Amino acid sequence: MTKDEIILANKEFLFPAVFHYYKEPLVVARAKDQYVWDADGNQYLDFFGGIVTVSVGHCNEKVNAAVHRQLDTLQHVSTVFANEPQAALAKKIASVTPGRQLTKSFFTNSGSEANETAVLAARCFTGNTEIVALRHSYHGRSAATMGLTGQGSWKLGPPQAGVVHAHNAYCYRCPFGLTYPECDVRCARDMEELIRTTTSGRVAGFIAEPIQGVGGFITPPKEYFQIVEKIVRNHGGIFISDEVQTGWGRTGGKWFGIEHWGVTPDVITGAKGLGNGSPIGLTVAKPQVADSVKGLTISTFGGNPVTSAQAKAVLDFIEEQNLAANCAETGAYLRAGLEDLKSRHEIIGDVRGMGLLQALELVEDRQSKAPATAETGLAMEAARENGLLIGKGGMFGNVLRVSPPMNIGRADVDQFLQLLDKALAATTAMAAGSVK
Numbered sequence: 001m002t003k004d005e006i007i008l009a010n011k012e013f014l015f016p017a018v019f020h021y022y023k024e025p026l027v028v029a030r031a032k033d034q035y036v037w038d039a040d041g042n043q044y045l046d047f048f049g050g051i052v053t054v055s056v057g058h059c060n061e062k063v064n065a066a067v068h069r070q071l072d073t074l075q076h077v078s079t080v081f082a083n084e085p086q087a088a089l090a091k092k093i094a095s096v097t098p099g100r101q102l103t104k105s106f107f108t109n110s111g112s113e114a115n116e117t118a119v120l121a122a123r124c125f126t127g128n129t130e131i132v133a134l135r136h137s138y139h140g141r142s143a144a145t146m147g148l149t150g151q152g153s154w155k156l157g158p159p160q161a162g163v164v165h166a167h168n169a170y171c172y173r174c175p176f177g178l179t180y181p182e183c184d185v186r187c188a189r190d191m192e193e194l195i196r197t198t199t200s201g202r203v204a205g206f207i208a209e210p211i212q213g214v215g216g217f218i219t220p221p222k223e224y225f226q227i228v229e230k231i232v233r234n235h236g237g238i239f240i241s242d243e244v245q246t247g248w249g250r251t252g253g254k255w256f257g258i259e260h261w262g263v264t265p266d267v268i269t270g271a272k273g274l275g276n277g278s279p280i281g282l283t284v285a286k287p288q289v290a291d292s293v294k295g296l297t298i299s300t301f302g303g304n305p306v307t308s309a310q311a312k313a314v315l316d317f318i319e320e321q322n323l324a325a326n327c328a329e330t331g332a333y334l335r336a337g338l339e340d341l342k343s344r345h346e347i348i349g350d351v352r353g354m355g356l357l358q359a360l361e362l363v364e365d366r367q368s369k370a371p372a373t374a375e376t377g378l379a380m381e382a383a384r385e386n387g388l389l390i391g392k393g394g395m396f397g398n399v400l401r402v403s404p405p406m407n408i409g410r411a412d413v414d415q416f417l418q419l420l421d422k423a424l425a426a427t428t429a430m431a432a433g434s435v436k
């Protein structure tokens with residue numbers, strides 16, 4: 001198919017809900033490491049990694065070799081038969097969870113399913129039903145996980161009973177109009193009031209992304225999770241850390257994002273970067289929580305041998321190459337570069353994130369903080385023109401998200417910063433032109 005035929009077929013044969021970035025959809029033909037090429041042969045530096053998913057580079061040789069080996073050995077049996085790749089992956093995951101305390105895994109096909117399973121486990125374990133999620137969160141596209149999600153635009157379908165939404169720690173736009181640290185982390189302390197007034201007082205659990213991904217890499221202050229975790233536990237609930245975007249070393253120095261906050265969750269969910277492109281969902285829990293899920297439940301493709309072999313190879317690669325450390329080091333270098341861009345581009349209101357998960361929130365002006373939504377679209381287009389792929393997010397669509405493969409180096413960051421600098425300059429010029 002030609003590029004035009006592909007775009008046409010997309011329009012004709014896919015739900016229009018399958019939306020694409022850019023005015024003219026980018027048709028990606030192939031990819032290798034940190035680069036992708038479009039159907040016309042143009043090369044792009046990929047600093048979004050297919051939505052925080054390409055963790056160890058496109059078509060990683062070691063990972064793909066493991067996939068090829070497995071494809072030719074055993075492709076599918078379903079979970080009613082035991083297989084080596086699933087067992088090996090579960091064993092590996094148990095060895096890297098915080099304090100080695102989360103040791104039992106349930107595999108599915110996506111982050112949405114992983115979160116569904118986590119909520120089910122919380123309800124089975126506690127005997128309670130109500131779940132606290134956060135505003136500005138994103139937890140998936142199934143009925144239940146749209147219910148958990150805290151952004152109106154991602155909530156299609158009817159509301160889900162038994163879910164309440166607490167304030168998130170969005171310091172740049174504090175829901176209480178306060179400033180950290182004088183605020184005494186009011187957003188976290190409000191959890192007590194929320195549970196007392198909007199639930200029966202007995203909750204099954206609290207689900208949160210350590211750094212809110214789709215929300216625009218919103219990063220809570222260091223005290224946040226310890227405060228909310230204590231309140232939730234006092235009300236009978238357990239803590240589910242949704243690490244679909246923050247897991248596997250990306251935040252720097254640790255396997256999981258939540259470890260930066262000194263809190264040990266009862267359940268962790270993963271997907272995206274765990275598979276480096278293969279469809280996988282992981283719910284890993286403390287044994288007593290996992291053991292409470294009784295009765296019949298099955299995921300036909302959960303623990304699929306090929307997917308499991310791929311994920312295991314990804315984890316081995318991350319460990320062998322010490323990529324968590326690289327995320328800390330190269331992430332710090334990237335962060336310094338983004339702060340430098342902020343000092344030169346008025347449109348950047350906030351720089352935030354951790355490791356190789358960094359974001360720029362764009363604003364009309366730094367005083368009013370009015371979201372620069374249209375300009376963010378222009379910046380995306382300009383970056384693409386320059387050969388750079390980045391992501392978009394945030395409640396107002398005004399956050400540029402940066403999440404390159406975790407095995408990039410400083411030279412890639414230098415190239416990225418140069419391309420983004422150019423794109424931001426073009427954005428400001430275009431925006432000024434459209435106002436006149």
Ligand SMILES: Cc1ncc(COP(=O)(O)O)c(C=O)c1O
Pocket residue numbers: 051109110111112113115138139140141209213214242243244245271272
């Ligand atoms: C934090 C988080 N949780 C869950 C999901 C849902 O994952 P999936 O799209 O694989 O169902 C996403 C997807 O973006 C996510 O970012």
